[in-house]
Amino acid sequence: MNKEVAVVLVTFNRLELLKKSINSVLSQTTPVKKIFIINNHSTDETENYLKGYQNDNRFKVINLKENLGGAGGFSAGLKAAYGDGPYDYYWIMDDDTLPEPDALKNLLKVELPAGVLASNVLWCDTTDEAIMNVPELAYDWMNGSLDNVIKIDSSSFVSMLVSNEAIELCGFPIKEFFIWGDDKEYSSRITKKLNGYFVPESIVRHQTKSNSTVDIINEPNKGRINRYFYAERNGLYIAKRDGLKTTIKNELSFLSLIIKICIRKSNFKLKKLKTIIKGHFAGWFFKPKVEQVTQKEKLND
Incomplete structure (x- = not known):
């Protein structure tokens, strides 16, 4: 078929x-x-x-x-x-x-x-x-x-x-x-x-x-840095959804990222730090609604 x-x-x-x-x-x-x-x-x-x-x-x-x-x-x-x-x-x-x-x-x-x-x-x-x-x-x-x-x-x-x-x-x-x-x-x-x-x-x-992959440390374009807010916020949301173990792992990765931005050679360090810290903070309160198929939509199938 x-x-x-x-x-x-x-x-x-x-x-x-x-x-x-x-x-x-x-x-x-x-x-x-x-x-x-x-x-x-x-x-x-x-x-x-x-x-x-x-x-x-x-x-x-x-x-x-x-x-x-x-x-x-x-x-x-x-x-x-x-x-x-x-x-x-x-x-x-x-x-x-x-x-x-x-x-x-x-x-x-x-x-x-x-x-x-x-x-x-x-x-x-x-x-x-x-x-x-x-x-x-x-x-x-x-x-x-x-x-x-x-x-x-x-x-x-x-x-x-x-x-x-x-x-x-x-x-x-x-x-x-x-x-x-x-x-x-x-x-x-x-x-x-x-x-x-x-x-x-x-x-x-x-x-x-x-x-390449998502990499704020080596991001050369200042105009793209704000996008990493979503990467950090969304990543924390997924980690929280998947449980305590994954959340702890995500927290360790976040701390590691901060250290790497600080010690590695990189442009716009302050903007990068502000962006991911803001995204991470937002992630703790980010609770979007998961839209499901309504019963009416199913009946229309």
Whole structure:
């Protein structure tokens, strides 16, 4: 039986990459049913370009009135797709994700029951893994290895296939996260109830300028430092959710980060320290609501 897949693609001010991403999705050897494009209040020509899809029933374009960050965009997109469905799966991706032609086919080949399936994210046109998008392995990660997949605890929104069952059990991404950690929180929330797997044969290419991870110590761009507030706040939220042991580990990592910023050679040290301390303090009081599927929405399925 063919599985119906809806794509949720979030974009912000990267029109040329968005065009390539759309073409890559349309070029899949296994066609998708519908593509939901969430325009996160882009200030370039994105909105005008997307008008060309208004009369194409393969697409649903949602222009947000403000930039809600990746978290808000994916939350809005999944809600819209779920409300339009149900679909069997929802394929979540960034606007700088270029899936290989058989990426979706190889995700759907997995026969093991799963709430989350993660693609193999490579950096640009290389064979290097995209460092920021490496899934977190489960403690029993070998379970599934005979089926050419690896069991995981969390993965990246760069290319994540989420089942309809996962949405009905676990709800939607937390929009208040804004950026950073939203994909880890959401996928790990799902894998606490359903299995998640990394699918090496499903290859997508992440078109980032550099192959690096979130690193405030070596951040050279003063204008980007404020973003690390969300990394610190969201990370503490996830740690608290996961229990005392994880929270203690997070606290030790936070203290270590402060020391490293102080002693290592780095620009804008004071701003970096203020940003992560502010984020960490906010994390203790950060209690966003996890939006669940309502009974009315389920009845409309």
